[in-house]
Amino acid sequence: MALLQIAEPGQTTAPHQHRLAVGIDLGTTHSLVATVRSGRPAILADENGVLLLPSVVHYQLTGNDDNLTPQTVVGHKALDVAVSDPTNTLISVKRFMGRSKNDIKFDHPYELIGQADEMPAFMTAQGRKTPIEVSADILKTLRIRAEKALGGELIGAVITVPAYFDEAQRQATREAAQHAGINVLRLLNEPTAAAIAYGLDHIDHESNEERIQVIYDFGGGTFDVSVLRLSKGVFEVLATGGHTALGGDDIDRLIVAWFNEQTGQANSSPAEQQALLKAARQAKEALSTQENVTVTINEKPLTLSVTTFEELVKPLIDRTLAVCKRVLRDAKRKVSDVDAVVLVGGSTRIPAIQRSVEELFQRTPLSTLDPDQVVALGAAISADQLVGNGKDGALLLDVTPLSLGLETMGGLVERLIPRNSPIPIVRQQEFTTYKDGQTAMLIHVLQGERETVEHNRSLGRFELRGIPPMMAGAARIMVSFQIDADGLLSVSARETTTGIQSDIVIKPSYGLSHIDAERFLTESFKNAQEDKDLRNLLEAKVEVERELMALEQAIIQDQDLLTQEERDSLHVSIAILKDALNTDQLANIQAATVQLKTHSDGFAAMRMNRSVSKALKGTSLTDWR
Ligand code: ADP
Ligand code: MG
Secondary structure (H helix, E strand, O other): OOOOOOOOOOOOOOOOOOOOEEEEEEOOOEEEEEEEEOOEEEEOOOOOOOOOEEOEEEEEEEOOOOOOEEEEEEOHHHHHOOOOOHHHEEEOHHHHOOOOHHHOOOOOOOOEEOOOOOOOEEEEOOEEEOHHHHHHHHHHHHHHHHHHHHOOOOOEEEEEEOOOOOHHHHHHHHHHHHHOOOOEEEEEEHHHHHHHHOOOOOOOOOOOOEEEEEEEEEOOOOEEEEEEEEEOOEEEEEEEEEEOOOOHHHHHHHHHHHHHHHHOOOOOOHHHHHHHHHHHHHHHHHOOOOOEEEEEEOOEEEEEEHHHHHHHHHHHHHHHHHHHHHHHHHOOOOHHHOOEEEEEOHHHHOHHHHHHHHHHHOOOOEOOOOOOOHHHHHHHHHHHHHOOOOOOOOOOEEEOOOOEEEEEOOOEEEEEEOOOOEEOEEEEEEEOOOOOOOOEEEEEEEEOOOOEHHHOEEEEEEEEEOOOOOOOOOOOEEEEEEEOOOOOEEEEEEEOOOOOEEEEEEOOOOOOOHHHHHHHHHHHHHOHHHHHHHHHHHHHHHHHHHHHHHHHHHHHHOHHHOOHHHHHHHHHHHHHHHHHHHHOOHHHHHHHHHHHHHHHHHHHHHHHHHHHHHHHHOOOHHHHO
């Protein structure tokens, strides 16, 4: 067996019945949809045979003044009017997904409306359009394309997102899919999708080996590098980094600057600027396969050689290599640990980039698949596995980046799901009441690695009410944590004798951004010993407090068994123990407990005798024969 595999219940397919599932790369500049047909993933084309859909939407109104109808155009046709109608043509909306107005620090030509702490909307000819709605229009176009090509309704899609996307950005993507009428099978990290496309998930699951994979993604507007670790069929993003404003577009601008230098022209109108950028891009792309390219600018022919081009882009490539080194260091790995390097993104067609990456990692990067398509192809494979079209309904697992647990007495955290557990997962544990007659319980769900509540992140809380009054410790409350394949966490609590139940669904199951997750982890390692001591102390306090409570109740119940003197010395010892509890010193508490026991043990023995004789009173002689 190659992978840790789980068949989804009820999803084993009848033979010959193929479920229509697709993978979608919802990119910043381009989007793609792919599916697995006859066991092979392939990109689905539009009616003109074009594969890449520019992630651009144009919102316009057509008709005359009395009869205006909204017209929404997606893709190449929208891109064509981007220069003439910039405010109604929405480009690169992925950068706005799940971001508040406060977060948006980059340049853009749009009028944003909304509160500073909300996801803003764009003001267009058709009125407000949120980034989610714009993304939904792109996704809908891809859904319709897929349904036409496949001749049926889709069961669902795997949609890829950058590894660094936080929960808000992921949630925004899910909502966009919902608007587009797409059932999201799961969101998949883009680098993981790229690794799957190259079959890097197929390693021997039985062995304990880990595989380290570097995904170098140099696109149009962004650069991302991720270090993945594959172990026992589970992918984990060890580290990720990049630049949100470093991409092929920057190379185009460098070439335009070179043009201007050659022609001695500096200032050009926005339209001329666009034309220059377009020429630069064509020249750049040509130079990936030829030695020279000649461009005519202002009737002046200019010849750009690969050598000159490579000199121009060297500083840019060097910046990406510096990020690679840093991310590898963050992942605590060396170049020699890396088992595979994958190239993603159109800009990795540039031979100088391929050479530089090869030199850095001392190995030939994988580049046989089209770098524009890799992510979508991997998503399609994952979708196919999820709906059970694969040979054995295999499902590639993801993991929880941080532990999940709940608050117990003393402000401690009991972990139910440890970090790096493969999802989906269900874990149950029994809990009980602390006090006699307790009828309610507060379930406080936490995420993190530290021992105490205050050092973890609170994800939510709910109450279980209607527990029948019983002795402390008699009630049985089964708490279960469940994370589905999409990372949604649900927690439920059930009192087993009466069956009363209460639950909560928590959206941010992976909750924290990667940076936060890392911080939580490093803090937990740093404070491990301190945390352990604190845990011991808090546990001891809870135990002692419970014993004290029981003892005080017993003194009231069976006070006739005690002389005044015995009662007094018990009360003194109790007071000493209470003081000791307040010192928060484990040694003090232990000493005072021993001291109290010398007084209370005799009392306990007398109580025991009394209850035994009480029990015997009701029995008749015949019972003993
Ligand atoms: P994104 O992931 O940001 O949507 P892509 O992966 O689609 O971007 O990459 C687009 C970039 O790749 C553009 O800058 C484009 O000019 C560049 N590109 C595409 N083909 C080539 C090529 N043959 N040589 C050099 N650059 C290319
Ligand atoms: Mg991309």
